[in-house]
Amino acid sequence: MIKDNPFYSATFVEYWGKHFLSGRKKHIFPFAKNLSFYKSKLPGLFINTGKNLTKGINLELGESSREEKNNCFLIYDVIDFDSHQAKFNNNGLGHFAVRQYPGYLIDLEPYSSLDDFLSKTFKKSSRYKLRKYKKRLEECFNISFKAYQGEISKEEYDTVFIYFRKLLEKRFEEKQISNNNLDTDEWDFYKDVAYPMILENKASLFVLYKNEEPISITLSYLSDNRVFDAITVFDIDYAKFHLGSIKIMYLVDWCLKNGWKTLDFSKGHFDYKLRWSNKKFDFHYHIWFDKKSLKAQVTAYTLKLYFTFKQYLREKEINEKLHKLTFALKNKKPDNVQYSFEKTIQSYDEEKLEPVDMTMPEHTLFKRICYEFLYLYPENENNINVYRLTNRDSFYLIKGTGNESLVKVNF
Template sequence: MIKSNPFTSETFISYWSKHFLHGKEKHTFNFAKNLSFYQSKIPGLYLNAGKNLTKGIDYELNPPCDGEEKGKTLLIHDVIDFSRTEESSKNKALGLYTVKQYPGFMIKLDSFGSLEDFMTRSFKKSSRYKLRKYKKRLEECFPISFKVYHGEMSEEEFGTTFDQFRLLLEKRFAEKKISNNNLDIEEWNFYKDVAYPMILEKKAALFVLKNNNEPISLTLAYLSEDRVFDAITVFDIDYAKFHLGSIKIMYLIEWCISNNWPILDFSKGYFDYKTRWSNEKFDFAYHILYDKKSPRAQLLSFTLKNLLTFKQYLREKKLNDSFHRFTYALKNNKENPTNYSFVEHESVSPETIMNQVDICKSEFCTLKGICFDFLYLYQEQQKDLKVFKVDGPENIFFLVGQKAKTCVKLTT
């Protein structure tokens, strides 16, 4: 069992109900310990509060009480405790269907004494060298800091930080050209609403990697007694050359080990980085509980099981990815990508008029990532970088550091 599960906490459920139930009544049943439900549009079908916005649900079944289960079918999302079977259930009046949902990944950290210990025992020498190089290069090029908000955070700072969180997510998924459900306005407003009180209650944490005071990678995590649940994470794609995603995980692991958190849970869904970093895989599942004596509940639960099994089949065939790309294309106009190439700076005449530009301004946003590639390649520091726009019909910029200089030509 997950001790002090944040997704069944009063705070999480109350904010979720506020955003998604729209006045519907919540129900609790004595036979389903530590869960609450609401009735769906289908008579007799109850769904767990929190639905698919949790990152891991577990529950206990009690013996039947006063016939509460009569005629009912209950659908529970994101169950991660598979020790329970219908035969071992305490409630013999309920049948159980289990349908595989998403794969889950986590790092068990209790046997590691430090980040270095984890890296040594988890990666080959060549991989460790590359990861250390990325982290060192990032910290040499920029004034990097790592801040964890856990228990204390001003409301104003939370608001500005979470707004930056959304901007980076929009930027990331615009690059991938795929829809992301976290950015749906109703869902995002829920995350923003629930995160702050849970941070203050130490049931959530916001991990922020900063360049100066600018967040460049953020992770919202929920916390149980012994587990850190990575809920939403993002990094600024302008820093892609530095492998910022891997660096952020290194910071997370170091924090977890230093603060005695035995499990860093990457939660549901497959991504390449999860397979590289995790040392244990598990599965999420839908659990369908139903009244064995009710023909209606039997039919409904069987139909639901088949629908969810088919949905999982489509997911395994990656048709959901195609769907998200299609929905993104419907919502967004096609944009011509900006390409660039380095050109010999000797070709720029000394008499050429050049105007210094600020790459942090919106009109030069496409230039920012290119400049950061320059910093990485030539081991320059951001504070020493000067960028000039070369006068003329071609889109050419002159990049000057302490040790190197080059010209960049932008094309669309």
């Protein structure tokens, strides 16, 4: 059972209601401990506050009462269900549980350190690669990791969230998929609720910096011993360095050093979750209804059919195709830059080299090329220079202290 679930906290419930209830009243029903509900537009249907924006709730049954009469109740994202048989049989309510998303987590209790975790989880060749990625990133850039928990200035918080949204937009523009976290209502909620919850030690921001610039950000919620990964993103310009894996190593290291027992990757299947997790579980939508009410029975059965069909579409990856279509309708096709590295076979006169200022917005697309050069030829970012060859169209020269390479670029 999850203790001190952050999605039951007064702050989370208050801010969710502020953003999504439009003044509607919250209701408490004795059959579901710790949960509050709101009345949906469908008569006789109540839905749990937080709805699908929690990252997993534990459902503990209480005693039934007359308040549940003629009603149906929908509870999203149940991952921990206290189904004491006596209560289950005697509370007068019918029940459906519909499997929806898979969930993944790392049970950290068997491990004493990051090295211990890596040695017991990955093969020798994989451990070598992971350590190489991390070492190479730290050689090439001035990297630091910061966990904001318990305190953060509002100014710093706002700055991190500006980068957070930009990185998410950049990431999903590359994937050509729409992302619901970027919808205005959801994003405003996350930005509004995370700050007070960080101050209350019920949330955290994990930020990987290059110098003063965030290049990977994770928003997490915190229970007494569980870290819930809510939203995570990394700068795709650093893809060659496997920044996503590096960030997970930093998170595992932080969790183990600070006594956290579970790193929960939350709902939804992604290959990285399967690779890093050591436990898989399921999210269920629970539907409870008055067994003596025909109206409640019809509502419950309709909901069951609806969510069963949604899961079928999800398993057939129809939802992913829909996200891609939605993105295509809303956005223009991104710029596609083709490039290739070539060996330098001669020295170049200075008059044939035009310096490229990588801080200028028009050269943003060139950053990933430079970072791939840094990965291929370990150099510190501060020691490289980029030049355009004035006598060869579409050719650039990247020079470090001990390495150089021509790059042919088709913008």
